[in-house]
Amino acid sequence: MIKNQWYAVLDARQVKKNKIFGVTRCGEKLVFWRDEENKVHCIFDQCCHRGASLSCGKIIDQHIACPFHGFQYDSSGKVAVIPANGKQAIVPDNYRVNAYRVEEAYGFIWLWYGDDLGAAAGPIPFFEELKTGFTYGQISETWGVHYTRAIENQLDVVHLPFVHTTTIGRGNRTLVNGPVVKWRDNLMTFYVDNELDQGQHPKGPTEIPDYQRLFHLQFQMPNIWQNIISDDVRIVAAFAPIDEENTHIYIRFYQRFVKIPGLRNIVNSLSNISNRIILHQDRRVVLTQRPKKSELRMGENLVQGDLPIIEFRKRRAQLRDE
Numbered sequence: 001m002i003k004n005q006w007y008a009v010l011d012a013r014q015v016k017k018n019k020i021f022g023v024t025r026c027g028e029k030l031v032f033w034r035d036e037e038n039k040v041h042c043i044f045d046q047c048c049h050r051g052a053s054l055s056c057g058k059i060i061d062q063h064i065a066c067p068f069h070g071f072q073y074d075s076s077g078k079v080a081v082i083p084a085n086g087k088q089a090i091v092p093d094n095y096r097v098n099a100y101r102v103e104e105a106y107g108f109i110w111l112w113y114g115d116d117l118g119a120a121a122g123p124i125p126f127f128e129e130l131k132t133g134f135t136y137g138q139i140s141e142t143w144g145v146h147y148t149r150a151i152e153n154q155l156d157v158v159h160l161p162f163v164h165t166t167t168i169g170r171g172n173r174t175l176v177n178g179p180v181v182k183w184r185d186n187l188m189t190f191y192v193d194n195e196l197d198q199g200q201h202p203k204g205p206t207e208i209p210d211y212q213r214l215f216h217l218q219f220q221m222p223n224i225w226q227n228i229i230s231d232d233v234r235i236v237a238a239f240a241p242i243d244e245e246n247t248h249i250y251i252r253f254y255q256r257f258v259k260i261p262g263l264r265n266i267v268n269s270l271s272n273i274s275n276r277i278i279l280h281q282d283r284r285v286v287l288t289q290r291p292k293k294s295e296l297r298m299g300e301n302l303v304q305g306d307l308p309i310i311e312f313r314k315r316r317a318q319l320r321d322e
Contacts, residue, residue, distance in 0.1 A: 001026055001241060002319045003114050005222040006124050008238035010109040011138065011250060015040050020064060022055020026113050027243045030100065031055045035062050040104050041075040042111065044097040048079065054097075075099065106131065108238060108250075125186065125220045130234060136252040137268030139276055143249060145286055146293035147223060147241040148316070150249055153286050154217075154225045154237060155308040157192045163285055167278050172196060176305035177203040180211040186221035186315065190308040202304065219308075221315060232257040235275065245292050251275050 009025040010032070021032045022045050029045040031054045043064065045055050052068035059065070063072035063080055072081040077099035079091050101112040106126045114121070143150055153159075157179050160169035177193040191214040193203070208214070219225045227235040234254040239247050253271030258264045291298070294309075296317040302310060 001113055002222050002316060004121075005113055005319070006103075006110045006121065007113055007223050007241065008108040008250070009111045009240045011140065012040075012104050012107050012109050015109060018059060020055050020057065020059060022053065024242050025111060026241050028098075028100075029053070029055075030111075031064060032102070032109065033059060033064060035075070040102050040109055042100040042102045043073060043075070043077045044099075046097065047071055048095055048097050071095070073097065107136070107252075126224070127218065127220065127226050127234075127236070130226070130236065130254055134234070134254040134256045135264055135268060136236070136254045137265075137271045138250060138252045139272045139279070140248060140250045141279070142242065143247050143283060143287065144245060144292070145247055145289065146244055147239045147247040148294040149286055149289055149292060150239045150247045151219070151223065151225065152294055152309045152312065153282050154227075155190070155219060155312055156306070157190070157194060157308065158303065158305040159285075160194065163281050164278060167274070167281065175200070175202050178205045178208050178211070179305065179307055180205045180208055180214070181307050181311045183311070183315070186319075188219045188221075188308065188311060188315070189216055190219075190311075191216045204304070205307065219312065221319065249279070251279055 079095035173194040175197040
């Protein structure tokens with residue numbers, strides 16, 4: 001995991017008012033809940049008393065109450081009440097668990113994964129053009145791979161005619177020119193130019209004129225991606241890290257060409273059918289990859305067409321080292 005980053009970890013609708021939601025993200029067992037003002041909070045899901053799971057408890061006076069002995073935790077992770085000692089008893093400072101900074105934005109719950117509560121955290125990294133005007137339909141599922149493998153699948157422009165022969169890879173365009181990769185801060189844009197192999201050599205990234213006109217995709221570090229279908233249609237993915245071997249993937253179809261509410265919901269829902277078919281074509285292969293986690297230097301022989309993957313690995317290693 002890269003520290004000091006905002007990670008999209010949940011669909012905001014998963015955390016409901018007056019209900020506790022326990023889940024593993026970023027290798028930590030976490031418990032989420034909303035307060036009376038609908039603000040989301042997150043603390044470590046293990047009581048500091050006898051190790052019980054707090055997600056099995058309940059909400060009392062905006063605190064998370066442990067199901068075992070009733071210890072009540074506030075949003076800072078501090079125990080506010082120990083029932084056995086009485087409501088008026090002073091609770092020592094060591095009765096606490098880790099608290100995590102979380103924010104709700106763009107339909108996701110974002111978690112600041114870092115050494116502190118993110119006092120110096122920058123803005124949440126979402127795609128600017130999708131912040132207003134779009135609606136979406138969503139599917140999600142868990143894959144048994146590290147989040148790096150799931151991300152790299154969406155950066156892979158070489159696999160399309162082989163994995164997606166019947167869908168987005170139709171046309172047998174196996175020869176990969178470039179691709180051209182550009183960075184703006186931690187936002188990668190990569191431009192794709194695949195064509196039929198008629199004996200020609202693929203062009204290098206610097207040999208493609210007017211590359212800005214090509215079909216392109218984007219990846220925002222550390223874990224969100226978008227396929228820019230058109231000005232009015234996008235596919236977005238968030239790769240929520242569960243642990244070293246599992247990732248929960250959220251796939252969204254964003255559109256703004258249908259504005260009538262009922263019809264809009266139908267279109268957004270129907271998009272889930274094709275997105276699921278394509279996602280499962282990927283899953284069939286990605287789940288076979290070994291090792292489950294990718295690194296900058298590992299036993300793989302990459303090709304020119306893998307440039308977005310290479311760039312992702314370099315940037316991830318750089319941020320992790322920093």
